[in-house]
Amino acid sequence: MPHFVPRFLRLTATLLVALTSVAEAAEQNDLASLLRIQAEVQKRLPQVRPSLVAIQTGGGTASGVIISSTGLILTAAHVVDKPGRDIRVVLDDGSVTTAKSLGLDQATDAALAQLKDRGKPWPSVNLSREVVKAQPGEWCFALGHPGGFDKARGAVLRVGKIVKQTANSLHTDCVLMGGDSGGPLFNLAGEVIGIHSQIWENRDQNVHVSMAPFLRSWEAMQASQVIKTWGVGAGGYLGVATRMSDAVELEVADVIDGSPAQKAGVRVGDVILGVNSDAMTDQQQFTATIKTKAAGDLVTLLLRTDGKERKVPVTLAQRPREGE
Amino acid sequence: MTNDEFRMTKEIRNPKPETSPRAPRWLFSSFAIRPSFVIRPFVLRHSLLALFSSAAFADSPRPTLPPEQRTNGKQTLVAVGKVAQPVLACSARIESLLGRPVCAATIVGIDGYILTKASEAPDLEKVRLKLTEGRTAELREIHRDVRFDLVLAQAVGLSKLRAANFGATRSLSHGQWLCSSSGASREPRIGIISANHRQIPGNGAALGIRMDEKAPKEAQGVRIIGIATDSPAEAAGLQAEDVILSIADEPVAQFKSVHEIVNKRQPGEYVEVRYLREGKEESCRVRLASRTKVIQNWEGEDFANGGISLRTDGFPDALQHDIPLAPSDMGGPLATLDGKIVGINIARVDRVTTFALPVESFWTEIQQWINADRHPPKAQAAE
Numbered sequence: 001m002p003h004f005v006p007r008f009l010r011l012t013a014t015l016l017v018a019l020t021s022v023a024e025a026a027e028q029n030d031l032a033s034l035l036r037i038q039a040e041v042q043k044r045l046p047q048v049r050p051s052l053v054a055i056q057t058g059g060g061t062a063s064g065v066i067i068s069s070t071g072l073i074l075t076a077a078h079v080v081d082k083p084g085r086d087i088r089v090v091l092d093d094g095s096v097t098t099a100k101s102l103g104l105d106q107a108t109d110a111a112l113a114q115l116k117d118r119g120k121p122w123p124s125v126n127l128s129r130e131v132v133k134a135q136p137g138e139w140c141f142a143l144g145h146p147g148g149f150d151k152a153r154g155a156v157l158r159v160g161k162i163v164k165q166t167a168n169s170l171h172t173d174c175v176l177m178g179g180d181s182g183g184p185l186f187n188l189a190g191e192v193i194g195i196h197s198q199i200w201e202n203r204d205q206n207v208h209v210s211m212a213p214f215l216r217s218w219e220a221m222q223a224s225q226v227i228k229t230w231g232v233g234a235g236g237y238l239g240v241a242t243r244m245s246d247a248v249e250l251e252v253a254d255v256i257d258g259s260p261a262q263k264a265g266v267r268v269g270d271v272i273l274g275v276n277s278d279a280m281t282d283q284q285q286f287t288a289t290i291k292t293k294a295a296g297d298l299v300t301l302l303l304r305t306d307g308k309e310r311k312v313p314v315t316l317a318q319r320p321r322e323g324e
Numbered sequence: 325m326t327n328d329e330f331r332m333t334k335e336i337r338n339p340k341p342e343t344s345p346r347a348p349r350w351l352f353s354s355f356a357i358r359p360s361f362v363i364r365p366f367v368l369r370h371s372l373l374a375l376f377s378s379a380a381f382a383d384s385p386r387p388t389l390p391p392e393q394r395t396n397g398k399q400t401l402v403a404v405g406k407v408a409q410p411v412l413a414c415s416a417r418i419e420s421l422l423g424r425p426v427c428a429a430t431i432v433g434i435d436g437y438i439l440t441k442a443s444e445a446p447d448l449e450k451v452r453l454k455l456t457e458g459r460t461a462e463l464r465e466i467h468r469d470v471r472f473d474l475v476l477a478q479a480v481g482l483s484k485l486r487a488a489n490f491g492a493t494r495s496l497s498h499g500q501w502l503c504s505s506s507g508a509s510r511e512p513r514i515g516i517i518s519a520n521h522r523q524i525p526g527n528g529a530a531l532g533i534r535m536d537e538k539a540p541k542e543a544q545g546v547r548i549i550g551i552a553t554d555s556p557a558e559a560a561g562l563q564a565e566d567v568i569l570s571i572a573d574e575p576v577a578q579f580k581s582v583h584e585i586v587n588k589r590q591p592g593e594y595v596e597v598r599y600l601r602e603g604k605e606e607s608c609r610v611r612l613a614s615r616t617k618v619i620q621n622w623e624g625e626d627f628a629n630g631g632i633s634l635r636t637d638g639f640p641d642a643l644q645h646d647i648p649l650a651p652s653d654m655g656g657p658l659a660t661l662d663g664k665i666v667g668i669n670i671a672r673v674d675r676v677t678t679f680a681l682p683v684e685s686f687w688t689e690i691q692q693w694i695n696a697d698r699h700p701p702k703a704q705a706a707e
Contacts, residue, residue, distance in 0.1 A: 031403045031661065034501060038516075041499040136389040141499075146676050147620070154520045156676060157498050158646050161400075163389045171388075173395045175646060177675040178625055203629045203648055203675070204394060 037139050037188065041159055044141075044190035050123035054090040054149035055079055055099075055113075055182060061148035063183030064089070064113065065192055071115030071122040074214065075182030076197050077104040080111045087113060090149045108168040108213035109197045111182075125184070128191035131212045134170055138162045142174035142206075144183030144196055156180075163204055167291060168213050170194045176206045216292065236293040236316025240266055242283050250280050264314040267305065274302035290316070396513050396648055404661065408503050408512035411659035413486035415505045416479075417454045418445050418463075418655065425508055426451050428656030430668050434487050436461070436479035437694050439668060440655035443473050443592025443635040453479045456510055467693045470590060472686045473635055473670055476693050488657055491664025493521070493643060493682040503659045504647050504669060515647030515678075524679060526638020528587045530615035531597075532557040532622075535568075535579040545569045545600060546579045553624035554631070560597070560610040567600040586612060591635035614638070617673065626674040633671040642679040643667050649678055 051066040055075060064075035073089070080087060080101035089099045097116055104111035115122060128134065142158040160174035172185065176196050185194030185208045194208030239259020245251040250272040255262045272280050276299060280286045293299055295318040300311050392398040401408075418426040418440050427444040431437070438453060445451055448463040455461075461479035468475045479485075496517050506513045532555020536547040545567040551558050568576050571585045572595040589595065591614045598607045613634040617626075626632065630650040643666070645658070651672045658667040658680045667680035 031407060034403050034514075035661070038499055038501050041516075042497065045498055135386045137386065137393060147674070152520060152522045153644065156644075157516065157518045158676065159499065159516045160395045161389060161393070163394060165386065175629075175648070175676050177627060180676075199627060199675075201627070201629065204391070 037159070040139075040188040041141050041157075044186065044188065045157065048125045048184070048186060048190050049143065049155055050092050051125045052092055052143045052145075052155050052184065054145040054179075056088040056090065056149075057081070057085070061145065061179050062181040063144040063179065063196065065143075065182075065184035065195075066115065066122050066124045067127050067192060068124050069121035071099070071117070072124075073099055073113040073115060074127070074184070074192065074195050075111050075113055076195055076209065077106050077109045077111040078197075079182040080104055080113055089115060090145075092155060094149075094151050105213050108209055110168075110195065110209045110213040112214075125186075126191050127211055127214070128187055128189075128193045129211070129215060131193075131210055131215065132165075134162055134165060134187065134193040134210065136162050136164055138187065140172055140174065140185055140187055140193065142172070142176065142180070142183065142185050142196065142208075144176065144180035146177045146179045148179050165210070167288065168210055169197070170208045170210050171204075172206050172208065173204045174206055175203050216294065236290060236295045236297050236299075237318060238290050238299075238314060238316060242272065242286060244283065245271065250283060250286055260314050260317045264301075264312050266301065266303065266312060266314070269305075271304040272301060273304055273309065276300055401512055401514070404503055404512050404514055407661045407663055408505075408659075410486075410489060410663035411503050411657050411665065412456065412505050412510055412512065414488040414665060415510060415656045416456065417508060417510075418451050419454050419460075420451055425652045427651075428505070428653050428669070429453060430655065430657040430665070431485050431487050432476075432690065433478075433694055434483065434485050435698075436482040436485060437466075437487075437697075438463070438477055438479060439474050439690065440477070441473055441633070441635075441670060442468050442470070442475040443590060444633070444651070444654060445475060446592060446594070448475070448477055453477075453482075455482070455485075466697050469686075469689075471638075471640055472681055473592075473639070474668070474681070474686060474690070476690060476697075478697070488665040489663070490683045490687055491660065491662075491666050493666045493684060496521070496643065496660070496666065501661050502645050502647060502666070503661060504649060504653065505656055506647075506649050506653050513647045513649060515645045517643060518646040518676070519644040521641070521643050521682065524637045524639040524642045527614070527616045529589050529591045529593070529612035530618040531555065531562075531582070531586060531610055531612065532618045533562065533568075533582075535582060537579055539578070540567050544577075546576050546582055548599075552618050552622045554621065554628075555618050556610045556613050556634075560608045562597065562599065562608065562610070563601070565601075569598045569600060569605070571595050571597050591638075621674075628672075628675050630672070632673060636671045636673045636679070639670060639679060639681060641682055641685040642670065643682050645678055645680060646676060647678060 053064045055062045055064045062079040064073040067074050083101055085101040087099050089097050099113045099115045102112040102114055139161055143155050146156050158174040160172050162170055162172050164171035176199050180196045183196045184192045187193045194210055197209050198207040239256040239261040240252050241254035243251055243253040252266060252268055252270045255266055255268060274280050275289050293316055295316055297316050298313055300313050303310055303312055414431045416429045416431055418429050420426055427441050429438045429440040432439050448465045453461045453463055461482045463477040464480055466476045498517050500517045501514055503512055503514050532552035533548045534550030536549050540547040548564050548566045550564055570576055574585050576582055589612055591612050594609050594611050596607055597610050614636045617636045633651045633654055649672055654669050654672060656669050657665045658669055659665050667682045669678060669680045671679040673679060
């Protein structure tokens, strides 16, 4: 009766899985692990706190974080609004200085500002370059000046978990409010993983810009030594809409008039097989691939048109502004 | 478009610089979507929420964290199951005689002494104490203190209660885990010390109205020209164009006298407001709130989830923490994870702030009140 054996084995396997997951859950939820998180946060806080700043513009009060000893500040685009703007900056100890806004990305709400030179290094923190590591379930902590700078109160700390990761953002249950915008979200290593951006009604709906939009433009900034205003939009602009065909292939559903794709001869119904040397199998993968490229980058699409494969080089453009 | 829809999403610069919230445009930044396809969230609330979760899911290598695994989710709270017992044991609820929740209470004596938030429970004859296991008791008011916003009372006929075991707050620092109980079912909630321990200056009470400085055409009273969002005036049903005739039986001749009358009172107090609406005289009861908060939250800027306390300031000393609590949880105990009660939650202030009175600030005095009540001075024999 050989069929009894697999049944028995299967049951055993299921039991083992169940036991393992119970044990894991118990370990994860152990009081000791909560206390370990507390110890990590308390160790990191004095290291990162001096790099938190309050930003005062004509329109209101917000936050930011210094990420280089030369005084580069990460903040939110809706805080600085436009490049070249003079902003008032209050440091953790209450001293006041000024900065100028640099580049910003209105689509993702990422922005940079540069502090005035003060003849000695600024306190700074590192940012996390491993964007994908900021996964749902990881513990994190937020700093900011909700309601504005208050010397007696000082910076306000919140500890929580990452709830969601999207292409350009993180959602956490670290509760934010007005004045926190532009402030830093840290991992337990004390690296910046997000910049506070928006809130929704529920307490668990706090949205931060992830490091992805910042890192995407990092190389260009480093190479030129001058931070330029970034192109509007998240990554380069191609101008095609896709769908999955009945044959479960990635198919061009629409080509936007005047877009780089149209100029390069991409047509509705083309099957997208690859981008540069990477094979493309689904829409998310394709979206993510194009998003990692900047305006001006040349990409080669491998397409199949009427049964024939062809390579189409396309130079990505800047995403048109809304309404243009 | 209703006001409610405007409050769907918000950039968190303070104060809000724009008249309408911007759509979280990054949701729609996928290159495949034409700009003209962008849907405004304040037009289509439910479809946005649907897009929101599906878009996030598609881009997310790990799925969205289920609510039970979040910081105050059931699975995370398993870790504090045992250590939360002391805080749950000494917390109780104050409810109306019809069973409506009013606020929380902290049991401070095994013979039924409790502390609760005075401004939330102005009249102890109209409320009762409800213990975790379901027993209820009438309350006898012993001492009401405006500085701490605490009232000491005794639950009539209850004994052998689990009283708070107070610890010290001196060693607490930013990031330290704390625990409180929330809601009628008294579930544990955790959070941390989130800001400096400090004095919270008071700035008096307010109705939440903007007044016309000119005398109204009716030649008496003061005309209202604006009402603050979620303010005492709004809750009582006052409207722009109403003409206030008197407050707490004091006639109001000019706008300054409104300030004078209101400033004599505490947040949480009721005042009777008589007013003219379309030539007809009417009246309502308004429950005053802290002026600072009414002004700061004039257009609902706080985005406070679950509302805020009526009195949010004027405390001699306060701990600030980020435990997700409701205004009706105020008056309950605050504990460390080693089970020591270190304070009493005293004000839900905004989306990120809750204040607690540290035990050192009030406990010596409260003990004197309890002792005086337990051992009243013997009546002098009549000569």
